[in-house]
Amino acid sequence: xxxxxxxxxxxxxxxxxxxxxxxxxxxxxxxxxxxxxxxxxxxxxxxxxxxxxxxxxxxxxxxxxxxxxxxxxxxxxxxxxxxxxxxxxxxxxxxxxxxxxxxxxxxxxxxxxxxxxxxxxxxxxxxxxxxxxxxxxxxxxxxxxxxxxxxxxxxxxxxxxxxxxxxxxxxxxxxxxxxxxxxxxxxxxxxxxxxxxxxxxxxxxxxxxxxxxxxxxxxxxxxxxxxxxxxxxxxxxxxxxxxxxxxxxxxxxxxxxxxxxxxxxxxxxxxxxxxxxxxxxxxxxxxxxxxxxxxxxxxxxxxxxxxxxxxxxxxxxxxxxxxxxxxxxxxxxxxxxxxxxxxxxxxxxxxxxxxxxxxxxxxxxxxxxxxxxxxxxxxxxxxxxxxxxxxxxxxxxxxxxxxxxxxxxxxxxxxxxxxxxxxxxxxxxxxxxxxxxxxxxxxxxxxxxxxxxxxxxxxxxxxxxxxxxxxxxxxxxxxxxxxxxxxxxxxxxxxxxxxxxxxxxxxxxxxxxxxxxxxxxxxxxxxxxxxxxxxxx
Numbered sequence: 001x002x003x004x005x006x007x008x009x010x011x012x013x014x015x016x017x018x019x020x021x022x023x024x025x026x027x028x029x030x031x032x033x034x035x036x037x038x039x040x041x042x043x044x045x046x047x048x049x050x051x052x053x054x055x056x057x058x059x060x061x062x063x064x065x066x067x068x069x070x071x072x073x074x075x076x077x078x079x080x081x082x083x084x085x086x087x088x089x090x091x092x093x094x095x096x097x098x099x100x101x102x103x104x105x106x107x108x109x110x111x112x113x114x115x116x117x118x119x120x121x122x123x124x125x126x127x128x129x130x131x132x133x134x135x136x137x138x139x140x141x142x143x144x145x146x147x148x149x150x151x152x153x154x155x156x157x158x159x160x161x162x163x164x165x166x167x168x169x170x171x172x173x174x175x176x177x178x179x180x181x182x183x184x185x186x187x188x189x190x191x192x193x194x195x196x197x198x199x200x201x202x203x204x205x206x207x208x209x210x211x212x213x214x215x216x217x218x219x220x221x222x223x224x225x226x227x228x229x230x231x232x233x234x235x236x237x238x239x240x241x242x243x244x245x246x247x248x249x250x251x252x253x254x255x256x257x258x259x260x261x262x263x264x265x266x267x268x269x270x271x272x273x274x275x276x277x278x279x280x281x282x283x284x285x286x287x288x289x290x291x292x293x294x295x296x297x298x299x300x301x302x303x304x305x306x307x308x309x310x311x312x313x314x315x316x317x318x319x320x321x322x323x324x325x326x327x328x329x330x331x332x333x334x335x336x337x338x339x340x341x342x343x344x345x346x347x348x349x350x351x352x353x354x355x356x357x358x359x360x361x362x363x364x365x366x367x368x369x370x371x372x373x374x375x376x377x378x379x380x381x382x383x384x385x386x387x388x389x390x391x392x393x394x395x396x397x398x399x400x401x402x403x404x405x406x407x408x409x410x411x412x413x414x415x416x417x418x419x420x421x422x423x424x425x426x427x428x429x430x431x432x433x434x435x436x437x438x439x440x441x442x443x444x445x446x447x448x449x450x451x452x453x454x455x456x457x458x459x460x461x462x463x464x465x466x467x468x469x470x471x472x473x474x475x476x477x478x479x480x481x482x483x484x485x486x487x488x489x490x491x492x493x494x495x496x497x498x499x500x501x502x503x504x505x506x507x508x509x510x511x512x513x514x515x516x517x518x519x520x521x522x523x524x525x526x527x528x529x530x531x532x533x534x535x536x537x
Contacts, residue, residue: 087263113239343359427468
């Protein structure tokens with residue numbers, strides 16, 4: 001029994017199993033069927049074949065910058081006060097009164113009384129000097145009366161002298177014996193006495209005039225001292241010279257202050273400034289603008305004076321600026337103020353940042369916009385303040401003279417390069433008849449290898465949808481900033497300076513291209529654009 005089982009196993013594994021494996025292989029071969037000839041693109045000289053060989057690139061057109069109102073130069077800045085006024089004591093004395101509004105952080109209005117210094121001593125000085133002035137004035141009136149009396153006495157003295165002189169001459173003219181020598185001598189003596197009296201009165205007049213001048217000077221001195229005393233008395237009341245916020249306070253009530261001592265400091269809130277820095281290229285955009293002039297005070301028709309020409313090199317054109325502040329924690333809340341570019345902050349370039357410090361002036365910080373809409377103080381709990389230390393964004397709205405274009409953002413390559421696509425239909429011009437669709441060759445094969453036909457086929461391309469051209473690399477492309485157009489907010493562009501070899505409407509490559517040489521020998525193809533290249537935003 002065991003021997004018959006062993007023979008059955010030998011027959012099964014030695015004969016039946018190989019037959020089954022052979023049958024399965026034959027069935028698989030039959031199921032696979034016959035292999036069709038491989039189809040390969042034609043290597044002919046027709047337009048379609050040449051177009052198919054070219055690398056595919058994506059292109060976008062350069063757009064003209066016309067239609068935009070301004071070129072915004074975005075910079076960051078910090079709000080600084082326009083001015084800070086330090087109030088000092090102009091006289092020495094005891095602080096008799098201090099206003100409750102004179103505290104750090106309180107807002108005061110122009111003319112508000114902040115301090116009062118004890119006025120007792122200064123009032124006494126005013127009274128004393130007023131009495132002194134009145135005394136000098138009374139003395140001057142007395143002298144005026146004395147002067148009038150002396151003038152009348154001088155008139156009588158001159159009449160008496162004239163009378164005595166005539167009497168002397170009359171006696172001397174009489175014949176000898178009519179008047180004695182004694183009478184003649186008496187007449188001479190009376191004339192001399194009258195002359196002495198006249199001279200004495202004249203000397204008195206001169207003395208009175210001198211005394212009158214001295215008293216007039218003393219009166220003027222007393223009046224001046226009185227005015228000074230009144231000024232010192234007025235200075236006992238210290239008022240706010242401007243509207244603003246108290247930032248420091250140095251004295252308290254009942255304190256004694258010396259002349260010149262600091263009382264408090266007020267920051268002007270009617271006008272603020274923003275300190276920011278411009279790069280050299282941004283400064284050139286600001287200086288090279290159309291329709292602006294730095295010659296303030298001169299008419300457009302008259303030639304500029306030498307004074308204006310000298311100052312224009314150190315002044316900035318009055319360019320509009322929009323100041324924006326984004327509220328922390330609320331990305332959807334943004335406040336805006338409008339100002340203008342005011343002046344350089346000093347002179348020269350910052351040695352650390354190599355930028356130019358400038359100041360932006362906001363003349364009316366109470367005009368506030370929230371998310372582009374002006375807000376009012378009524379029923380708003382007060383307007384948001386533009387205060388020192390705020391970190392803001394400034395957009396300088398320049399109007400450059402130079403021509404600009406909008407460059408697709410992906411068109412700018414590293415190193416400020418642009419790959420310019422120059423359409424050239426001659427690259428795909430047909431120079432041979434189109435090949436027939438037939439078997440043209442076989443693979444090189446071994447003698448026992450099966451024969452496989454290689455069939456040449458024409459690529460399926462629509463020449464109307466594709467454009468052939470050359471790719472040229474343009475270097476040193478000067479870009480300014482990025483921008484999104486209101487008409488196409490999804491697309492971002494570079495604002496670039498226009499060049500003769502990069503006009504509006506030309507095509508640029510926006511996709512990668514391997515092994516590019518850049519001298520115009522690189523060939524590629526792109527889909528034809530359905531719109532014109534020179535589009536105005």
